[in-house]
Amino acid sequence: MSAKIKSININEIIELENEESVFKPDWEVQIDRRTFVQLLGAGILVVVTGDFAEGQMRRGGGQAATVAARLQISQDGVITVMTGKVDEGQGCRTQLLQAAAEELRVSPNQVRMILADTSLVPDDGMTAGSRTTPNNVPPVRQAAATARDILTQIAAEQWKVDAKNLQVQNGIVTNTATKESLTYGELTKIKNLSESFKQTVSSNVTLTAVSNWKVLGSSVPKPTGRDIVTGSHIYPSDIMRPNMLYGKVLRPPSYGATLKSVDLSKVKEMKDVIVVQEGQFVGVAAPTTFLASQAIDAIAKTASWNTVSHPSSKEIYQYLRDNARSGQRGNARSRTSNAFSQANKVLSETYYTAYIQHTPMEPRAAVAEWNNGSLTAWAGIDYPQRIQGDLARAFNISNERVRVIVPDMGGGFGGKHTGQAAEEAARLAKAAGRPVSIRWTRADEFTWAYFRPAAVIDCRAGLDENGSIMAWEFTNINSGNAALNTPYRIPNPVEQYVSSDSPLSQGPYRCLAATANNFARECFIDELAAAAGADPLEFRLKHLDNQRIKTVLDTAAKHFDWETKRKKNTRETGFGLACGTEKGSVVAVCVEVGVNVKNGTIEVKRVCEAFECGPIQNPGNLLAQVQGCIIMGLGGALREEIKFENGKILNASFSNYYVPKFKDVPEIDVHLVNNTEIASAGAGETPIIAVAPAISNAIFAAAGFRVRSMPMIPAMIEHAKKISVIT
């Protein structure tokens, strides 16, 4: 079992990236009020006894059936909002708190959030795909607005007036005529809310217009901030239970290796160490990590393995191409062949992106505890209800016997969709009869988590005599179809995603395939602009109908002073730009890059990004997300690349897998465009997609050659070697 890692089916990712989550747990909350009050802890008296079983959700879509399933109000006016979302730093705790506070018309510090506890919260789907903003903010707002209407109605009945004459502000309902007022807390004493909150959340309830937003739209700070700076925030790695042991699991030496034999006898004699073998699963638990590590190392020395052959990262792109499923290339091709034959110029290039790792600062961690055949798992994962189902199946118990809790965790970036650590902890805890904590090492995380897929992307385009694109073919092999379609005006484009046989386990990553597809497309567009003898900005604008992309392009270009800069390219300094759209938001990036062709080095000096995702819900957090995306994007653009051979990761350490550090941070200039005409879109991912192509285009502007692979520094070094041989 340890050799078999659960890989995420790429088709799942595609659906996830495109639209609705594919996961449909049929789950109901089964908990009574007493438990609920206890779980909330001292200080909160929950008035509502609502039947929580009514909180069951429609297919993880985030729509709570009843108000009670979504929120509770205590007699002292404290509002508790429940959501299945997990916070991994992206800020959904704050954002959903704002959503509730806005519609209930209370100050943000009157709202508490309960996140990601399968016993308490509705199923809001997986935290992924920038879906919180479009999918989860609206239902929370609707529930809060419904609750506000219910409370207003109670006041109206109390005063025997029409609710229309009442005003709600700061959690106080006021009769404008008589100046009488009642707080939410007082209203809960007038009428028991348990009946009223059984009401279904109305999706027609009027929500506060953007122009009237008071809490949404402002930089409400994270409620966890003080705990974070004092070290008292509890991450999944920090969970401690009475009598808890620390676990370690025997890892295979290479991918696909299976255990032939192992001698556990010595370790079984070690004091305080519990050893478990169940088929391929071998693990230990001990009172300290030190002891557990000693035990597992001793076991590893006795283990012998059957290994299998495994391709190397050196030949990966050919391997992916050779193993590509054919798709509908033939049919698609015939549709464009005519256009290509009439083109004035035809360009054809291939782009590559490497496998990379998320490397969240906190590696996977989980604590599992069994009580009378029921399992509780605290874990750093992205979808509590899904892991609940996985654990139930793994241990052959019903979902009701599994409770999964996700403490706000130390990063994810799409990398924590699987629950291996929780399952390992549960296996060990079951055998030990005590709670067990599993914390993956950094090498585990680099090796046994899944990766952002590598991609081979073939592009072909034809220009007419006016320098307009008249034919377009675009094929992504292996990494997915997000942002596959060109936003440019091109007749009959042929765009396809073709799956392949990935040798590494692959899965979601911040803007996964969109980064690869946008890299290829935006570099290729730049090549076409050059072939047409046009300025890269003008060429893009000429082919764009999407006004939102045009606006961010104009914004970035203006603040970057593209007009002047584009004339200042030298051999050492280049200026490049790129744009894109994905997940409902739009982005444009201009960069200044220092290039040393001889040494093969690149220094990104300045990044100017304009980003628009509809009405901004939390400007401070949005800025952090955009800055984070830009810098994270530099990692994948320049250096990050998983190397592997014979089924082993060759750079499973921060010493040889280079993530961005303080020294890599360029001057960053972010312009957030607040578009209040449309609904808000998610923003934690798309700001990453235009960084790499802008850099590649800037390298071309300086050095006159194209770097068509991510990461770019290895390609630069290759190029430097080549020219040093020539000169």
Add this chain to the structure above:
Amino acid sequence: MNKEILLFVNDREQKIVTDPQRTLLEVLREDLKLTGTNFGCNEGLCGACTVLIDGEPNHSCMVRIGEVEYKWITTIEGLAKGEKLHPVQQAFLDEEAFQCGYCTPGMILNAVALLQKYPNPTDEQIIEWMNGNICRCNGYPKIISAIRRAVKLIKEDK
């Protein structure tokens, strides 16, 4: 072989009987329940586990507990004076210089050490000093702003 080790953690004397080969990071977390010091790599390469040993920043994952006998250790839990945050903590909070916050304790302690050594650091000094601390949320710009703000707060404090 277990050994009795005496050390001072956040101004409190601690007597620990344990294998001296265990890391300081592990003992802080597992024995003293001070989980604010975080595990990020166990190789001295990320800074998540930074603590002050006799005032100097150290990667607690690279220090054996046997090596810190009689030493003064400051962890993130020991920085605030009661309810009053240390100015560096306050500055990180004011700037919201964290996303997931997992790197934050290490960042704060390393910044405390930086500002003890250079009360008015240049940008180059900040970057050079902090470069061993990785933030995978890539919140570096706000962290740098927080350190600059801390410089001011420390002065105001005096």
